[in-house]
Structure formats: C-alpha cells, structure tokens
Amino acid sequence: MKKHNFYAGPSIMPAFTIEKTAEAVLNLNGIGLSLMEISHRSKDFQAIIDEAVALFKELLKIPEGYSVLFLGGGASLQFAMAPYNLLEKKAAYLNTGEWATKAIKEAKNFGEVITVASSEEKIFNYIPRGYEIPADADYFHFTSNNTIYGTEILEDFDLKIPLVSDMSSDILSRPVDISKYALIYAGAQKNIGPSGVTVIIIRNDVIGKVSRKIPTMLNYKTHIDKGSMFNTPPVVPIFACLQTLKWLKDLGGLEAMEKMNIRKSSALYTEIDRNKLFRPTIPNPADRSRMNVCFVMYDEYKHMEPAFQEFATARGMIGIKGHRSVGGFRASLYNALPMESVDAIIGCMQEFEKQNA
Amino acid sequence: MKKHNFYAGPSIMPAFTIEKTAEAVLNLNGIGLSLMEISHRSKDFQAIIDEAVALFKELLKIPEGYSVLFLGGGASLQFAMAPYNLLEKKAAYLNTGEWATKAIKEAKNFGEVITVASSEEKIFNYIPRGYEIPADADYFHFTSNNTIYGTEILEDFDLKIPLVSDMSSDILSRPVDISKYALIYAGAQKNIGPSGVTVIIIRNDVIGKVSRKIPTMLNYKTHIDKGSMFNTPPVVPIFACLQTLKWLKDLGGLEAMEKMNIRKSSALYTEIDRNKLFRPTIPNPADRSRMNVCFVMYDEYKHMEPAFQEFATARGMIGIKGHRSVGGFRASLYNALPMESVDAIIGCMQEFEKQNA
Numbered sequence: 275m276k277k278h279n280f281y282a283g284p285s286i287m288p289a290f291t292i293e294k295t296a297e298a299v300l301n302l303n304g305i306g307l308s309l310m311e312i313s314h315r316s317k318d319f320q321a322i323i324d325e326a327v328a329l330f331k332e333l334l335k336i337p338e339g340y341s342v343l344f345l346g347g348g349a350s351l352q353f354a355m356a357p358y359n360l361l362e363k364k365a366a367y368l369n370t371g372e373w374a375t376k377a378i379k380e381a382k383n384f385g386e387v388i389t390v391a392s393s394e395e396k397i398f399n400y401i402p403r404g405y406e407i408p409a410d411a412d413y414f415h416f417t418s419n420n421t422i423y424g425t426e427i428l429e430d431f432d433l434k435i436p437l438v439s440d441m442s443s444d445i446l447s448r449p450v451d452i453s454k455y456a457l458i459y460a461g462a463q464k465n466i467g468p469s470g471v472t473v474i475i476i477r478n479d480v481i482g483k484v485s486r487k488i489p490t491m492l493n494y495k496t497h498i499d500k501g502s503m504f505n506t507p508p509v510v511p512i513f514a515c516l517q518t519l520k521w522l523k524d525l526g527g528l529e530a531m532e533k534m535n536i537r538k539s540s541a542l543y544t545e546i547d548r549n550k551l552f553r554p555t556i557p558n559p560a561d562r563s564r565m566n567v568c569f570v571m572y573d574e575y576k577h578m579e580p581a582f583q584e585f586a587t588a589r590g591m592i593g594i595k596g597h598r599s600v601g602g603f604r605a606s607l608y609n610a611l612p613m614e615s616v617d618a619i620i621g622c623m624q625e626f627e628k629q630n631a
Numbered sequence: 632m633k634k635h636n637f638y639a640g641p642s643i644m645p646a647f648t649i650e651k652t653a654e655a656v657l658n659l660n661g662i663g664l665s666l667m668e669i670s671h672r673s674k675d676f677q678a679i680i681d682e683a684v685a686l687f688k689e690l691l692k693i694p695e696g697y698s699v700l701f702l703g704g705g706a707s708l709q710f711a712m713a714p715y716n717l718l719e720k721k722a723a724y725l726n727t728g729e730w731a732t733k734a735i736k737e738a739k740n741f742g743e744v745i746t747v748a749s750s751e752e753k754i755f756n757y758i759p760r761g762y763e764i765p766a767d768a769d770y771f772h773f774t775s776n777n778t779i780y781g782t783e784i785l786e787d788f789d790l791k792i793p794l795v796s797d798m799s800s801d802i803l804s805r806p807v808d809i810s811k812y813a814l815i816y817a818g819a820q821k822n823i824g825p826s827g828v829t830v831i832i833i834r835n836d837v838i839g840k841v842s843r844k845i846p847t848m849l850n851y852k853t854h855i856d857k858g859s860m861f862n863t864p865p866v867v868p869i870f871a872c873l874q875t876l877k878w879l880k881d882l883g884g885l886e887a888m889e890k891m892n893i894r895k896s897s898a899l900y901t902e903i904d905r906n907k908l909f910r911p912t913i914p915n916p917a918d919r920s921r922m923n924v925c926f927v928m929y930d931e932y933k934h935m936e937p938a939f940q941e942f943a944t945a946r947g948m949i950g951i952k953g954h955r956s957v958g959g960f961r962a963s964l965y966n967a968l969p970m971e972s973v974d975a976i977i978g979c980m981q982e983f984e985k986q987n988a
Contacts, residue, residue, distance in 0.1 A: 277663045281670045284866060292656060292665045299653040306634045308649045310825035310871060313638045313950060346827055347704035347848070350862035354846035376847075383844050463863055468667035470703055470827040470865030487740050489711035490733075491704070505707035506820055508827030509641060510867055514667060593670060 278615035280605040281593030282421050282566060283443060283464040288610045291467065291517040298513055309513055314506050322513050323502060329519040333527055336452045336475060341498045343474040344512050349373075349442045349461035352472060353380035356415065356438055356457060359494050361385045362484045366411040366435075370427070371398045371420035372599070373440060381415070384486075390414070397600065398423040401561040411435055413456060419444035421464075422597045424568030424604065425561045430454040436480050444565050445473065446522060447609055448532035456480040464565070465609045467515035470508045522609070531609055538607045538616045539564040545620045550631040551575045551582075552623060555600055570602030578630060579603075586622045594619070635972035637962040638950030639778050639923060640800060641820040645967045648824065648874040655870055666870055671863050679870050680859060686876040690884055693809045693832060698855045700831040701869050706730075706799045706818035709829060710737035713772065713795055713814060715849050718742040719841045723768040723792075727784070728755045728777035729956070730797060738772070741843075747771070754957065755780040758918040768792055770813060776801035778821070779954045781925030781961065782918045787811040793837055801922050802830065803879060804966055805889035813837040821922070822966045824872035827865045879966070888966055895964045895973045896921040902977045907988040908932045908939075909980060912957055927959030935987060936960075943979045951976070 279286035298309040302318060312318050327342045336342065353376055357365060361384045369375055369392035381387045388411060391402035398420060407414050413436040419426040421443045428448070431437055436456030445460040452458070456477050463469040474494070481494050490496050496504045522531060543562060546554045546569045555568040571579050579602060586594055596602040605619055636643035655666040659675060669675050684699045693699065702708075710733055714722060721743035724735045727750055738744045745768060748759035755777060764771050770793040776783040778800040785805070788794055793813030802817040809815070813834050820826040831851070838851050847853050853861045879888060900919060903909050903926045912925040928936050936959060943951055953959040962976055 275663075279664060279668055281668070281673075284670060284863065285668055287665060287668045292667060295667065296653045296656040296665075299649060299656055306632075307636060307949070308644060308653075310649060310652065311636055311638070311642055311644045313641060314826065316638075346865070347702075347708065348862045351704065351848045354848055358846075380846055380848075383846055461863060468865075468867050469671065469863040470868055489715075489737055489740055491708045491711055491737075505705045506641065506818060506826040508703070508825075508865060508868065509820075510825050510871075511827055511865065514867075592664070 275590045277590050277592055278618045279592050279611065280607075280615070280619070282597075282604060282606045283461075283608070284469050285464060285593070285606055285608050286610045287467070287514070288518055288521045290521045291514055294517040295510070295514045299510070309510055312509070314503065314509055319509060322516055323507065326512055326516040326519060329516065329523060330473065333446065333519060333522055334450060334452055334475070339479065340452065340475055340477050343476065343494075343497045343502045344507055344515070345472050345474060345497060345502060346470065346508050347472060349440060349459055349472050350376065352440070352459040352474070353377040354383065355492050355494070356459070357381040357384040358486070358488055358492050359481055359484060360413050360436065360438070360457070362412050364388060364408070364411055366390050366407050366414045368402065368405070368414070368416040369394060370401060370417055370425060371423045373420065373422075373442070374417040377415060377417070377440060385412075398425065399556050400558055401425050401427055407433065407435070409434065413438045415439070419563055419565050421566050421606070423600060424556055424563045424566045426563035426565065444563070446528065446531070447535050447565060449528045462511060462515055464606075466518050468511050471511035471515060473515070518610075534613070535564045535607065535609070538611065538613055539567060541613075541616050542567050542605060542607065542620060545623055549623050549627050551578070551627050555602065565606060565608060567605045567607060568596060568600055568602065570596070570600075575630070582626050585626050586619065589618070589622050591619055591622060632947045634947050634949055635975045636949050636968065637964075637972070637976070639954070639961060639963045640818075640965070641826050642950070642963055642965050643967045644824070644871070645875055645878045647878040648871055651874040652867070652871045656867070666867055669866070671860065671866055676866060679873055680864065683869055683873040683876060686873065686880060687830065690803065690876060690879055691807060691809055691832070696836065697809065697832055697834050700833065700851075700854045700859045701864055701872070702829050702831060702854060702859060703827065703865050704829060706797060706816055706829050707733065709797070709816040709831070710734040711740065712849050712851070713816070714738040714741040715843070715845055716838055716841060716851050717770050717793065717795070717814070719769050721745060721765070721768055723747050723764050723771045725759065725762070725771070725773040726751060727758060727774055727782060728780045730777065730799070731774040734772060734774070734797060742769075755782065756913050757915055758782050758784055764790065764792070766791065770795045772796070776920055776922050778923050778963070780957060781913055781920045781923045783920035783922065801920070803885060803888065804892050804922060806885045819868060819872055821963075823875055825868050828868035828872060830872070875967075891970070892921045892964065892966070895968065895970055896924060898970075898973050899924045899962060899964065899977060902980055906980050906984050908935070908984050912959065922963060922965060924962045924964060925953060925957055925959065927953070932987070939983050942983050943976065946975070946979050948976055948979060
C-alpha cells in the first residue's frame, strides 16, 4: 500500500534526495568510499558544502554580506545561541506557540525580554497583530511557522532593529526577502533534509556587538570565519540537504514551490471548510499555515476522531495525529509531499463523511 | 583498485554499517519510508535509540547510575558544555595536544583552570607523568587519545574528584572502567558512526552542583531527563552508530576489538622501528597511540616524503598525510580498519625502502 507521509518532522523527503543519499552512503561519486567515511577536509566534501551554500544563496536570493552556515545541535540550540550573540540589554519576542515560548525562555538567561504580543490565551489559534515593537530592543524575534498550532506568518517585517526568525518549518517553502533579516535559523528536518543539521542565514555585520564572552562553538563568528568547518560538520545530513536543494532548483525554485504549496494547502483547507464532520482549528484563513494543516471534528462528531484516525491509517495516511495540545488531526504538507497525498487524505475525509455524516 | 582508508576522522566504517544504513535510507525495515523521513517520536526510531543505548551500556559494561546520550553539536561543543555543567570554582586539565588545548580554552570562560602538566614544549610527543592534581578541583579532564600527535592514555585514573575524558578518537577501541569516570564524551566519527552525533556517558549524580544558570540545550539534565529526545536528535547518524555497535558485539565486543587493535598497531610500529627510512614521532612506546600512528622519514630521507606520499597513494592508501603541526605521515587504525590495510601500508613502506634506501 502506498504510504502518505504527513509527519510534522522529520518528514517526507524527495525521492531524489533519498536515492542520491542512499547511493552516496554506499559509494560517493564512485570513489570507492562511503559518504560516511570521507574526511570533512577532503575535496569531495568541500565541494558538497560549497555547492549547498551556493544553492541556498541562489534559491533564496541571499544578498551580499550574508553567510549561510550548516551547524549541528538543532534549532533548539539556536534559542540560546541567538541571544548569546545578539542580546546585550533587551530583546522583543512575539509569542505564537510552543517554539516561540521556548525561545523566549532561553533569551531570559541573557537579558530582558519583552513579549510584544501572545496568542496563548486562545491556544495560539491566531497570529497577533497591531502590537508595538520597542525601538530600542536589540532585535525582534518571531517564529514564522508554528508546527504545533498550524499558524504561519508570511510577512517579512520591515523593521529598524535587527529581525530574527526561526523558520524551521517553512524555510524554502516560498520566497523570502532576506534583506529584511539579520538572522534566520532552521532545523533541516522539515523542508530541507534529515535531522542533525541546522541552517543559519546571518548578516555578517550583526555579530560582535555584545560585551559578554561567548564560548567558541556558540559564537556565530567562529562558524562564519571557518565556513561551518571549525569542527566536523554533520556530513551525511549536509549531503542530503544539497540533494533537496538541487531538486528544488530543478522544480523551478521557490516561486514554483510556493505555487504548489498554495495549491496543496488550499485544497485541504477547502475540504475541511466544506466537510460536515471537520472544522479547522485556526479560524482566520489569513493565519493558517501552508505547512501544517490542523483540524478537528465538530463537537457532535468528536467521539469519531479515533475511528477516523484508524480509517485513514488503514488507507496509508501516516503521522496525521494532532499534537496533544491541540488534539484532532494535523496534516503536514512540506515541500516534498506530492499533491497525490493531499488528494488521498481529502478522499479519506470525503469517504468517511459519506459513511458517517 | 582497493582503497585503504587511513583518514583521521571521519574515517572508515564497517561494511555492515554502510550497507545497513544505505538500505535504511532507502526503506527502513521494509516499512516503506526512508530512515530520513520517519518521526523521531515514532516507535521505529524509539526502538533504534533504545537499542543503541542498551548496546553501548552492554559493550562498555556501564554500571547503574549512568546515562548514555546521543547529542548533536560535536565534541567541540562539549569543551564548553562540560565546564558549563561541572565547573563551579576551578578545574584541572592535562594538556596533551590540540584538543586538550581547546578544551582548556573553553573551560577558562567558566572558572579557574589549572593545567597540571603539558607536553607542548616537545610538540606533544609524550604523555606527561608524575604531576599533581589539586584535591579541591571540581574535576580533572584529559583527552584519552590525541589524534593529531599520536599519543594515547590507556589508564583509567583512580581519583577522588570527578574524572572527565574526551574519548572521541579511542572510545570502543578497548574496555574502559567506566566506574572511574564522571563524564566521557566522544564525537562519533572515528570509531562509532558518521559525523553529526556525540556520545555522552555521564554519571547522573554529577549534575546540578553548579550555581550558574545553564541554557536548556547545554544542560546535561535536559538530555538525561528526556533520553536524548528533548529536541530532534540526529536520526541517521544514530542509526549508523547502532549498526556499528551490533557489528562490534558480533565480533566479540571490546576485549576482542582491543586484541585486534593491539595487533594492528604493533605490526605498524614494528615496521616503522625496523624500516631504514622511517621513524616514529613518539619516542616512548608506552605513549604511542593504537589509533593514530604518526611517523616521519629520517632527516636524510626527509626530501622523499612527497615521493612516498605519491607512491602510497598510487597503491590505494588514503588519508595518510600527517597533520601540518607534525608533518610526515599518520595512519589512523580505527576499529573498522582491517589488518589487510595495515599489511598494505607496511608493504608500501617495505617496497619503497627497497627502491630507495
């Protein structure tokens, strides 16, 4: 049976990435060595990381003066690393979910944190608007896509202070005006590659402005200066990322990818809005995530949720259980998920409706 | 032509690890999904990390009261993380090479550091002995194997203060009396798996004794409490580590591995000592590493080093160039390197001697 992979991350990868990575794990470029056993100082790996950086810059149209880094440790480490490097006195954060909350918690270890707005009182089911950002904050931080709650901020804010964003779950899903940002970080395991590597896009001039001592590995300068090779980088995950970047470019880049992502998420939201059994958890269509579509059953059908879960699982849907803090269902529609899988889950919903509504 | 992989790390992996990982990247356990696209919260991955922890404990005979963690970020991050968690006032370090020097540098961000002894004045070509360790230090740190200089400490020190060791390049190469240690850390990319994961063995009672605030991701307690799953762990590298652990167990465990490592390194050192062209860089046989065998040509033959490099490369030897700070040659003989490769490099040395001595 065909599997449809709706995991929230790690999640579906392009078949191209999977095949090329498996091939390289056996024998990289026919050199007779596995990708896992080459030195990171070899010309073979240098070519891999150089091409990954170049393609990342090309796809996101990253201007001069920015560095692209591939680091280990996960986006969760960036929750501390960003304020370690950028927070001198105070920082402003927007609280739109669990990851933003965690980022705020870590920043408080380093200085004052102003939470400019929060949607926590409504279980993060909307994106706050109309808040003020203090003009004297060291930076403003937001989470562009909220994997757990299914909201997304598609705007590149135009601020006078440095803009920092955790784009772990929607990076490369659409074009972004990088020139608006000082720092973007993203765990790879949604739209780029397997877990174990975090991509950092950093404007080189934002570092070196705090007075505290920064441990070498937590200092962005270390990694900018050494091109992500201060220590041994995660070789296999970086190779896999490169394959996804090639696949993205072949598909037509981020403009083409955005069109596909709009098409996929619109189709599913349209079905959720139409279907008599289901409703979306995010009321305002403008706040709904293209990446993580969250939905529950109407109260009168709520008892059928386990039955739908079983029904869908039996038809090859994987990873559609909603996060425990939201309940219901979540279908993650990352870049690599084909329209065919969206059609499949819509088919399940329609069939289940016919049998039960 | 058969390749003989003497890279210092990332380096040779067992064929078993390579084949099983390539297979899983295509289709994990026949479930129809790639290892790269399963959720780290899935039962498939939980089984992988649980088995890896259990096998690690079994192979190293780790006593009760210790945790085994698989974290991202590299051993270089541990240079800061160890003192972040353990250094309240002062720590004692033994300086035996570049990695120890880096560990000392990071520890100085957190408190007083006493360097109990150093072999730097002789380009780290010996292991210092007869030094004193302050009884009131928070811990004593040493690097068990010095990849760059080719020395190794095979002793498990019996101290009254917590013992901390960076075992990145010789972990799993021999049995270790874990009960002597408070903390051991090791980047995977020498003897365990591909780069991108660091193994931590920590005695649970050593944490929570410093007064400073520790960022969540840098706090060992976070990862002990969550079984390495506070954030998304490096799934593919951990899977590959598990395969190597299985391979090690099938080979007879660490006692059998130690015998093979003694046999391999003795054979190569014997040839270096015998050969008229070459000499070892570590004078005292008791200090010589079993993992990284460093050798140079005698002064009168020094000019032939590039010729030998070319000669050996033409015969399939890979990664034998010595580190720039030592020069000459370095053959890394990690667990996965077969005796056949040691015989091959010995053959090169003998043939080159016949043609040139």
